Amino acid sequence: MSAGIEGRFAGALGGFRLQAEFRLEPEGVTALSGPSGAGKTTLLRCIAGLVRLPGRLTVDGEAWQNERRFLPTHKRPVGVVFQEAALLSHLSVRGNLLYGARRARGEAGFDDVVELLGLAPLLARGTATLSGGERQRVALGRALLTRPKLVLLDEPLSSLDAAAKAEILPYLERLHRSLKVPALYISHDAGEIARLADHLLVMRDGRVTPGGPVRRIADELAGLSPAERDGLALAALRAGLTPQP
Amino acid sequence: MSQVVWTTLRLAGLTTVLLLALATPIAWWLARRPAWWKEIVGAVTTLPIILPPSVLGFYLLIALAPQSPLMGLLHPFGIRTLAFTFEGLVIGSMVYSLPFAVQPIRNAFEAMGARPLEAAATLRATPLDAFFTVALPQARRGFLTAAILVFAHTVGEFGVVLMIGGAIPGRTEVISVKIYQLVEALQYGEAHRLAAAVVAFSFAALLAMLLIDRGWERGLK
Numbered sequence: 001m002s003a004g005i006e007g008r009f010a011g012a013l014g015g016f017r018l019q020a021e022f023r024l025e026p027e028g029v030t031a032l033s034g035p036s037g038a039g040k041t042t043l044l045r046c047i048a049g050l051v052r053l054p055g056r057l058t059v060d061g062e063a064w065q066n067e068r069r070f071l072p073t074h075k076r077p078v079g080v081v082f083q084e085a086a087l088l089s090h091l092s093v094r095g096n097l098l099y100g101a102r103r104a105r106g107e108a109g110f111d112d113v114v115e116l117l118g119l120a121p122l123l124a125r126g127t128a129t130l131s132g133g134e135r136q137r138v139a140l141g142r143a144l145l146t147r148p149k150l151v152l153l154d155e156p157l158s159s160l161d162a163a164a165k166a167e168i169l170p171y172l173e174r175l176h177r178s179l180k181v182p183a184l185y186i187s188h189d190a191g192e193i194a195r196l197a198d199h200l201l202v203m204r205d206g207r208v209t210p211g212g213p214v215r216r217i218a219d220e221l222a223g224l225s226p227a228e229r230d231g232l233a234l235a236a237l238r239a240g241l242t243p244q245p
Numbered sequence: 246m247s248q249v250v251w252t253t254l255r256l257a258g259l260t261t262v263l264l265l266a267l268a269t270p271i272a273w274w275l276a277r278r279p280a281w282w283k284e285i286v287g288a289v290t291t292l293p294i295i296l297p298p299s300v301l302g303f304y305l306l307i308a309l310a311p312q313s314p315l316m317g318l319l320h321p322f323g324i325r326t327l328a329f330t331f332e333g334l335v336i337g338s339m340v341y342s343l344p345f346a347v348q349p350i351r352n353a354f355e356a357m358g359a360r361p362l363e364a365a366a367t368l369r370a371t372p373l374d375a376f377f378t379v380a381l382p383q384a385r386r387g388f389l390t391a392a393i394l395v396f397a398h399t400v401g402e403f404g405v406v407l408m409i410g411g412a413i414p415g416r417t418e419v420i421s422v423k424i425y426q427l428v429e430a431l432q433y434g435e436a437h438r439l440a441a442a443v444v445a446f447s448f449a450a451l452l453a454m455l456l457i458d459r460g461w462e463r464g465l466k
Contacts, residue, residue: 050363073366074375080367086360090382099378100368146368 005150005182007065009046009055018042018053018206024150026060028198029176029183038203040186041083044152047184048080049073059149077104079143079151084159085135087127093138094123101145113141116178117171133164137171144175151183157192165192172196246439253419256331257399260338264395265388267339268346272387273380275347276354294344298404305337305409329411334419337409338399345394353387354380386458393454397447 003026010019018039024030032040045051049064050073056066064071079100087096097119101107114120117137122130130138136156143151157165169192176196187193193200202209275287293301308315309327316326327333361383365375381388403421410417412426420439427436 048367050366073363074369074371078367080364082360082364084360086364088361088364088379088383090379090385099365099370103369103374142368 003060005059007057009053011053013042020208022201022208024182024184025199026182029185029196030199030201031193031197032184032186032201034203039206040203041154044154044186048078048152049076077149079146079148081139081143081153081156083154085139087135087138089127093125096138096142097145100142104146106145106147109145113144116174117141132160133168136168149181151181153185155186248415249418249420249423253400256334256338256419257396259335260399261392261396264339264342264346265392268350272347272350273354276351290347291344293341301341302405302408309333309409328409329413329417331416334406334410334417337405341402341405342395342398345398346391349387349390353384357383389454389457393450397450
């Protein structure tokens, strides 16, 4: 059984063509960055099984998708945090956390997740009254309680203002330290990537640029501002990639 | 008099329950991944709104008569005709009120969008599980609206029940037809009592709907 996650998707969706081949490290957070419209969200949806494009995907040696097999989303042990949290509005916070936990028999970790994300004061509340940051914390806890083998986060902070981001980042850093499974984290924000990611993948025009020396990645990102490039370079250094001489 | 009221309430209640069960899969099918040709079905289910009740009643009468191919299928089961029967009235009421059930439920499913179902799938819910634990509760206001509209519309229907029911006391005689007969017979006192009861009942039903809706709105805060 080979650890880690390997995949390749090639196909058209509307007018957009995805041709992505990638590998995720078996541990740590991999940031997926790149300009808007590069196909980051589509790739994430392919991994979650929410979109079906021709290709293959192997997670810890188990085929989630290949020529003969396509595991539907509800059979994939994957935790997804959507951009706008997508909480179930007819349930309380506790109801949202337990919805996935019960179906994945993950109730055992309930108290730990509530503690990790500081959710105790929110449990009885309805989702309509939560702030943006609180919503994302609930969405994150809900995903973790499904006992995932892989966590996917689609720009979970992009809809938040600076104050809300500052509030939630420490929770994400704690999570990063305690997370036992790999995570794919879509983000444009170099600061977030530098604080949260161990590895870096970059997408452009539907393709994933293989991880490599910092300078080459920086060249790929010529469209980004200098500050963003520095952030990505920093993240790449932390990920153990060395600059070219 | 009380028999007329009982027949009416029984008809409206049964129609509402059966129609919601029938309209839910139709509304779901129409709301999911809409294709242009699905609107043909959408138009057919909406047709009873714009057809004159006499036209609808005429065709229903033909369909429920002993000679119709539809009834021919039921002959082996000992059923010769459903015209001028309570069961026929239920079928007619269901056809007549179909749009009032399908439209609000379809709108509610469409307003919900695909995201809650995607979230449910990532939380390990099978499609059927997600339908019952996410789609139905999220669309509950659509169901409430549909139930009230169908019930009220059935209580208020006149043309269709007159044509296919025949106002047989104890079986197919309902309030709206009774009021018409009372007025024709110049029994204004009786007509007044019955009409006032319908107004009061309709008002109470609408008020209940608004209050329940309001309660749901506030429920989780």
